[in-house]
Each structure stands twice: as structure tokens, then as C-alpha cells.
Amino acid sequence: MAKKLKGEQFYLSANDLISGDVVYLAKNKWSRNFNDAIKIKRIDIERYEKIAVEDENKCLIVGPIFIELTEEGKIRRLRDKIRKNGLTININQ
Amino acid sequence: MYKYSEKDKKILKKRTSxxxxxxxxxxxxxxxxxxFKPLRxxxxxxxxxxxxMLRVAIPYGELSYLQLKKLAEISKKFDRxxxxxxxxxxxxxxxxxxxxVPKILEELASVEMHAIQTSGNCIRNISCDHLAGINNEEVEDPRPWCEIIRQWSTFHPEFSFLPRKFKIAVTASKKDRAAIEVHDIGLRLVKKNSRIGFEVYVGGGQGRSPFIAKKIKDFLDKKDLLNYLEAILSVYNELGRRDNIYKARIKILVNELGEEKIRSMIEDKYKNFVDKKLELSENKVKEIYNFFKLPIKHSKNSIIPKVDNVEFKQWVKQNVINHKIKGYSVVMVSxxxxxxxxxxxxxxxxxxxxQLSHDYSFGEIRVTHEQNILLPHVENKRIYDLWLKLKKIGLSTPNIGLISDIICCPGxxxxxxxxxxxxxxxQKISHSFNNYSQQKNIGDLKIKISGCINACGHHHVGNIGILGLDKNGEESYQITLGGSATENASIGEIVGPSFPESELMGALNTILKTYKKNRISEDEDFLKVFNRIGINEFKKDLYDNPQ
Structure with missing residues (x-):
């Protein structure tokens, strides 16, 4: 899960097991609100990786991933920006 | 259409619970x-x-109006x-x-639909020519054979854990609308010496390593179809690589062993099965054929109304195809x-x-591999009336086969x-070429876009293929030219270095200018020009003399 990560700080994200909604690890909970997400330092990755595995086993989440951040603390990859902001297209259904 | 037997219903009910x-x-x-992951x-x-994301199978692209109604209901009740x-x-x-999801699957089962084998390393949904049974060129309707293969491949115990996923496509026409040469197995019904049988193609595919399938059998007796498929799958199951996901598809095995070797291995295996195992009786085939009888009883002297409406005329020209029964048409819904x-x-x-399918097309609907829908049997005199109704619901775009009729993965x-x-x-392309005359002036052109090398958007076989890449964190688009998924299937050639998103439309316009300045007449479509002049003219204009 933490292999080949770039940068020094990260968010921990996943999907809610039941709804599939994108969630972020916040203080002692998983939150749908990105603003609640806590920043994780590289040095702490292993600890949070264990939390993710435990919470997946506790049937709270599925597919945990670390979100790479830039030096300025912004989300680095487009994929993760799309996960945070939603579709970039107007489906106008 | 095939109707589930009591046994089918029982199996599906069991699987759903x-x-x-x-x-x-x-x-x-x-x-x-x-x-849980492999189970889901x-x-x-x-x-x-x-x-x-739930992927629901539409066997060989055929839907009833009740099934489409159910899909609408599911999308509203359980999705967005x-x-x-x-x-x-x-x-x-x-x-x-x-x-x-269990409730969705129950709803689907109530209209004889499911999501089984739409994922995993098994034999996936059998795909078919969308004009099967309703065009004049085919030797016979291939849909019954799709159904026979579907029944054989569903829950096949030996082929549920193949080295990798496995896709089969079937046609019965010379003109290939089912992209059979870019499938793991492609089957074409042909007539030879007044007998009908299959040409068998193996090892086509797209993705990271695209290959055009090799024809390994010129003529296979219909009764032995399942025996031969069993032989191909057995060879693949035994020898296909399981150690490297990128080399696990049968196309890699075919390419590594070579055409002759794979043919002889399959033939050897086939000898063990032929006349013994899965030979199809005439009765069984007939029984399946009966499900696919045309709902039209008689031809009619019915003609498409001559209406003084430019939009309607454009739509008829672009989206309406002759049915094999006189007085009827196939209506493509873009x-x-x-x-x-x-x-x-x-x-x-x-x-x-x-509802329109019920009222105008005997309740039948088809889905095409080019991501369009069609109403297969519409009486000609009712076509204007149908068009007015399609227009009201935003389904009357006259662009089948044109530049804005793009195949595109979700990306x-x-x-x-x-x-x-x-x-x-x-969307940028369709906005840029939103005028019918402008599109008509460009002519037949297939643009296919994939958001990654797995090629779900079939970019390798696009006349113009566009592949989205991640270049140091920025989206970048590689263009291939000259691909085709037809009977003259070819893999597109990479034109050169990729373009950032901001430059992609400029590059596309340059490609179209090169095509237009080189075409001999307006009838010479993009692919013909490309095949005549080659890629270098395009390269020169794109990279040496960018405008």
C-alpha cells in the first residue's frame, strides 16, 4: 500500500464499505468531508497502514490508499484530485 | 429472443441468494x-x-423492452x-x-438478466454483430450460436479460473461489425460448398500488447463448435501464463508459439473431443434457433415518409439502415x-x-459495441413519427459513423x-465538430479514446486512436493512426510523441487537414487516405511544420 510513495506527507483515503463513498481518515474516524482529513508524515506511514488494515477487517472501509501531497500540502495526483472533487464532466443527466 | 428455462431461472435465483x-x-x-473481492x-x-460499479451482462447486445425498462428502474432506484x-x-x-447490490441482482433476475461473468478470469459476455439476423449479407443468423456458446461457457467449471479474462465475438457477415479479429476468439459463419460452418480466429486483442487474431481454421462444422472451443480453451488453460498478468492473455501465447504451433496443438486436443463430447444435435440447435425467429411476418410496401425537414433527412441518411425484410428499417439511436x-x-x-421499442420495434432493442443502441425492426412508414419522439428525448443525433460517434472508455x-x-x-471533439455538414465533409471516421493502456476505448483500432497517459503527473495523449476493427483489421501506428491536453485538439485538426488535402475525392475516407499515403505525411505536418 505504501510502496513507491512520493513526498513527505499524505492523507489516508478509502471507500466506505457499504456505500462505496470516498472517505478520508480523520481524528479517530473516517469522514466523507475532506476538510476533516488528517495529514500523515512519512515516518508514521506504517502505523497508519495498520489502522487501514484493521478498519478494513472491521468492515468499515475498503481499498485504502495513501494520497500523496506536494511540499505545499496540496494533492499531487490528478486521480486523487478527481476522487476529492468528483467528476470533471457535466453528466447533465 | 432467448427465454430462460425453468432450470435457468432456478440457477439464477440460487446464485442471487x-x-x-x-x-x-x-x-x-x-x-x-x-x-470477498473475488466473489464480488x-x-x-x-x-x-x-x-x-456494477457491470450487467447484455448477452450479445440483445435487450427486450421490459429489460430496458428494468434497467431504467434500477438506475433510478439504486443508482444516480x-x-x-x-x-x-x-x-x-x-x-x-x-x-x-443483492436487491439489484434480484430485480435483474426478474427480467432474466444478471451480472455473472462480467468480470474475472472467465469467459465473458459473448458479443455479436449488432445487425445479426436483420441484414442481407450474412450466411445465417449468428445469435443462436452466441446463445449456444453462452450456455456452454456460463459456470463452465474448467474455465472459471483461466489465466486471464476471455472474450469471444461472433459474426456471420463478411463485413465485420463485431470486431472479431481483436477478440480472444473470433468466429465467422461462412458458406463453403453449400455447407455452413465457422472460420475460427484466435489470439486477437488490444490492451498493452495489441494483436490481430490469426485465422486457425478455415471451416469448422457447426456441430463441432463447442468441441473446438473446448480444445482452444483447454490449450490456453494449460499453457497460458499465470505468473505475469501482462502476458497472460491467449494473444501472448499465440504470438509466442506461432500460428502453426498453436493450430497443431489445438487440432491435437480437438481430436480428443471431436464426435465424443459436446457435439451439438440438430434438435438442440433447432430448439435454440426457434428463439430467434424474426417477429416480422411479411414484407410490406412501406416507404419512409418524404418530409421537408432537413434534420429528419440528415438523420435518415445517417442513422437508418435497410432491414433485410422489405418495408422495414433498422434505426440506429446514437x-x-x-x-x-x-x-x-x-x-x-x-x-x-x-416504450418506443414496444410501440415501433416489436419490443426488441440492441446494444452495439460502438456504444449505440438500435431498434431493429421499424416499419418504414412510421419512421418520421418515431424520429419526432426520439428527438423529444434527445436521442436523434444524426452522427452514426461520423467523427462525433466516438468510442470512449469512462477514463x-x-x-x-x-x-x-x-x-x-x-466532449471537446463533439463540441468542435457539432455541425452535421462539417462532419459529413470529413466523412466516415472512427475516433476511439482510451484513458489507459488497457484499451477499453479500443484506441488501437481507431482510424484515429487517442490514448491518455500520465506524463510526470500531467495528462498527455498519444495518437495512433490507421487502426481498424473491421474485416481488414489493423492496429494503429503511433504518430509520434504525445500531446498535452491543451494541444490535442490542435493536433487533431492538423491530422484532419493533412487528410483533407491528400484525399482524391470526398468519397475517399480517412482510412483509405491513410492507407494510401502512409503515416509520414501526417508526421511531417504534426511535428515538422506545426501550424
């Missing part, structure tokens, strides 16, 4: 995600970027009010909740309206189209594997 139980076990922690995938349930038709004639729902994601249809449209907006977005690119 089995999955319901598996979901319960996952939710109460009896199954870990690692244990076997039932078509993926986890994508934002949510779960729309569905996405795929390049393998399936439909995907992008936002289901895990807890709702799912590529201006600015909408290719292949998407909302619940209101699905509902209304279901990074939805897909967890994508390296770039693809839908916004297709």
Missing part, C-alpha cells in the same frame, strides 16, 4: 475483503474511483439515474451501494449526443426508449486504472 449471503458475511466480518468480481461488482453502455455490449451502473459522455443514457431516456473520471481522462476529450 448466494451472493446476498456473501454480502451479509462480508458486512458482519465473516469474510475479509481479500476473501464474479458477480460483476468492481470498486472504482468514487464508488462501486443513468447507465453507461460499454464496448462489450454491457451496461454499467456507476454508483450502487454494496447493500443494494448515444453520442453533443457534449454527453459516449454510451450514457439516463433513466428517462431508457424508459421512453423501452479517469470513473476508472481506478485510468491514467488520464477520456470523456472530456470526446
Amino acid at each position: 448466494e451472493f446476498k449471503y456473501q454480502v451479509e458475511r462480508r458486512l458482519n466480518g465473516d469474510l475479509t475483503e481479500d476473501e 468480481l464474479m458477480n460483476g461488482l468492481y470498486l472504482q474511483l468514487h464508488a462501486y 439515474g443513468y447507465g453507461h453502455f460499454t464496448t462489450r455490449q454491457n451496461i454499467q451502473f456507476n454508483w450502487p451501494k454494496l447493500t443494494d 448515444l453520442k449526443p453533443l457534449g454527453k459522455p459516449p454510451g450514457d443514457m439516463n433513466a428517462i431516456q431508457m424508459n421512453k426508449l423501452s 479517469m473520471d470513473y476508472c481506478a486504472l485510468a491514467t488520464a481522462r477520456s470523456i472530456p476529450i470526446s
Whole structure:
């Protein structure tokens, strides 16, 4: 899960097991609100990786991933920006 | 259309309750995600970027109006009010909740549909020529054979855990509308010495390593179809690589062993099966054929109304095809309206189209691998009336086969594997060429866009293929030219270094200018020009003399 990560700080994200909604690890909970997400330092990755595995086993989440951040603390990859902001297209259904 | 037997219904009911139980076990922690994942995938349930995605099989692209109505209902009740038709004639729902999936599967089962084998390393949905049974060129209707293969391959115990997924396409025409040469197995019904049998192609595919299939048998007796398929799959199951996911498809095996070797191995295996195992009796074949009788009883002297309406005339020219029965037409319903994601249809449209199918087309609907829909049997004199109704629900775009009739995967907006977005690119193209005359002036052209190398958007076989890449964190688009998924299938050639998103439309316009200045007449389409002048003219204009 933490292999080949770039940068020094990260968010921990996943999907809610039941709804599939994108969630972020916040203080002692998983939150749908990105603003609640806590920043994780590289040095702490292993600890949070264990939390993710435990919470997946506790049937709270599925597919945990670390979100790479830039030096300025912004989300680095487009994929993760799309996960945070939603579709970039107007489906106008 | 095929109707489920009592046995079929029983099997499906059992499978649906089995999955319901598996979901319960996952939710109460009896199954870990690692244990549950293969089970959900076997039932078509993926986890994508934002949510779960459920892929529902539409066997050989054939739907009844009741099934489409049910899909509309499901999309409204359990999803966000729309569905996405795929390049393998399936439909995907992008936002289901895990807890709702068993209910969705129950709803699907009530109209003889399911999501089984729409994922995993098994034989997937059998795809077929969308004009099967309704065109004049074919030697016979290939749909019964798709159904025979579907029955054989569903829950096949030996082929449920293949080295990799396995896709089969069937046609009965010389003109290939089913892309059989880019499938793991492609089958074409042919007539030889007044006998009808199959030409068999093996080892085609796209993705990371694209290959055109090799024809390994010129003529296979119909009764031995399943024996021969069993032989191919057995060889693949035994020798296909399981150590490297990128080398696991049969195309790699065929390419590594060579055409002669794979043919002789399959033939050797076939000898063990022929006349012994899965020989199809005439009665069995006849029984299946009876499900696919045309609903039209007699031809009619019915003509398309001559209406003084430019839009209607354009639509008839572009979207209406002759039916093999006089007085009837096939109506193509484009799912590529201006600015909408290719292949998407909302619940209101699905509902209304279901009703239109009931009222105008004997309740039958087909899905094409080019992500459009068609109403297969519409009486000519009713076509104007139908068009007015399609227009009301935004389904009358006259662009079949033109530049805005783009095949496009969901790309990074939805897909967890994508390296770039693809839908916004297709939308830019359709906005840029939104005028019918402008599109007509360009002529027949197939643009196909994939958001990653897995090639779900078939970019390798696009006349113009666009592949989205991640170049140091930025989206970048590689262009290939000259691909084709027809009877003259070819893999497109990479034109050169990729373009950032901001330069892609400029590059596309340059390619079109090169094509137009080189075409001899307006009838010479893009692919013909490309095949005549080669890639260098395009390269020169794109990279040496950029405008």
C-alpha cells in the first residue's frame, strides 16, 4: 500500500464499505468531508497502514490508499484530485 | 429472443441468494475483503474511483423492452439515474451501494438478466454483430450460436479460473461489425460448398500488447463448435501464463508459439473431443434457433415518409439502415449526443426508449459495441413519427459513423486504472465538430479514446486512436493512426510523441487537414487516405511544420 510513495506527507483515503463513498481518515474516524482529513508524515506511514488494515477487517472501509501531497500540502495526483472533487464532466443527466 | 428455462431461472435465483449471503458475511466480518473481492468480481461488482460499479451482462447486445425498462428502474432506484453502455455490449451502473447490490441482482433476475461473468478470469459476455439476423449479407443468423456458446461457457467449471479474462465475438457477415479479429476468439459463419460452418480466429486483442487474431481454421462444422472451443480453451488453460498478468492473455501465447504451433496443438486436443463430447444435435440447435425467429411476418410496401425537414433527412441518411425484410428499417439511436459522455443514457431516456421499442420495434432493442443502441425492426412508414419522439428525448443525433460517434472508455473520471481522462476529450471533439455538414465533409471516421493502456476505448483500432497517459503527473495523449476493427483489421501506428491536453485538439485538426488535402475525392475516407499515403505525411505536418 505504501510502496513507491512520493513526498513527505499524505492523507489516508478509502471507500466506505457499504456505500462505496470516498472517505478520508480523520481524528479517530473516517469522514466523507475532506476538510476533516488528517495529514500523515512519512515516518508514521506504517502505523497508519495498520489502522487501514484493521478498519478494513472491521468492515468499515475498503481499498485504502495513501494520497500523496506536494511540499505545499496540496494533492499531487490528478486521480486523487478527481476522487476529492468528483467528476470533471457535466453528466447533465 | 432467448427465454430462460425453468432450470435457468432456478440457477439464477440460487446464485442471487448466494451472493446476498456473501454480502451479509462480508458486512458482519465473516469474510475479509481479500476473501470477498473475488466473489464480488464474479458477480460483476468492481470498486472504482468514487464508488462501486456494477457491470450487467447484455448477452450479445440483445435487450427486450421490459429489460430496458428494468434497467431504467434500477438506475433510478439504486443508482444516480443513468447507465453507461460499454464496448462489450454491457451496461454499467456507476454508483450502487454494496447493500443494494443483492436487491439489484434480484430485480435483474426478474427480467432474466444478471451480472455473472462480467468480470474475472472467465469467459465473458459473448458479443455479436449488432445487425445479426436483420441484414442481407450474412450466411445465417449468428445469435443462436452466441446463445449456444453462452450456455456452454456460463459456470463452465474448467474455465472459471483461466489465466486471464476471455472474450469471444461472433459474426456471420463478411463485413465485420463485431470486431472479431481483436477478440480472444473470433468466429465467422461462412458458406463453403453449400455447407455452413465457422472460420475460427484466435489470439486477437488490444490492451498493452495489441494483436490481430490469426485465422486457425478455415471451416469448422457447426456441430463441432463447442468441441473446438473446448480444445482452444483447454490449450490456453494449460499453457497460458499465470505468473505475469501482462502476458497472460491467449494473444501472448499465440504470438509466442506461432500460428502453426498453436493450430497443431489445438487440432491435437480437438481430436480428443471431436464426435465424443459436446457435439451439438440438430434438435438442440433447432430448439435454440426457434428463439430467434424474426417477429416480422411479411414484407410490406412501406416507404419512409418524404418530409421537408432537413434534420429528419440528415438523420435518415445517417442513422437508418435497410432491414433485410422489405418495408422495414433498422434505426440506429446514437448515444453520442453533443457534449454527453459516449454510451450514457439516463433513466428517462431508457424508459421512453423501452416504450418506443414496444410501440415501433416489436419490443426488441440492441446494444452495439460502438456504444449505440438500435431498434431493429421499424416499419418504414412510421419512421418520421418515431424520429419526432426520439428527438423529444434527445436521442436523434444524426452522427452514426461520423467523427462525433466516438468510442470512449469512462477514463479517469470513473476508472481506478485510468491514467488520464477520456470523456472530456470526446466532449471537446463533439463540441468542435457539432455541425452535421462539417462532419459529413470529413466523412466516415472512427475516433476511439482510451484513458489507459488497457484499451477499453479500443484506441488501437481507431482510424484515429487517442490514448491518455500520465506524463510526470500531467495528462498527455498519444495518437495512433490507421487502426481498424473491421474485416481488414489493423492496429494503429503511433504518430509520434504525445500531446498535452491543451494541444490535442490542435493536433487533431492538423491530422484532419493533412487528410483533407491528400484525399482524391470526398468519397475517399480517412482510412483509405491513410492507407494510401502512409503515416509520414501526417508526421511531417504534426511535428515538422506545426501550424
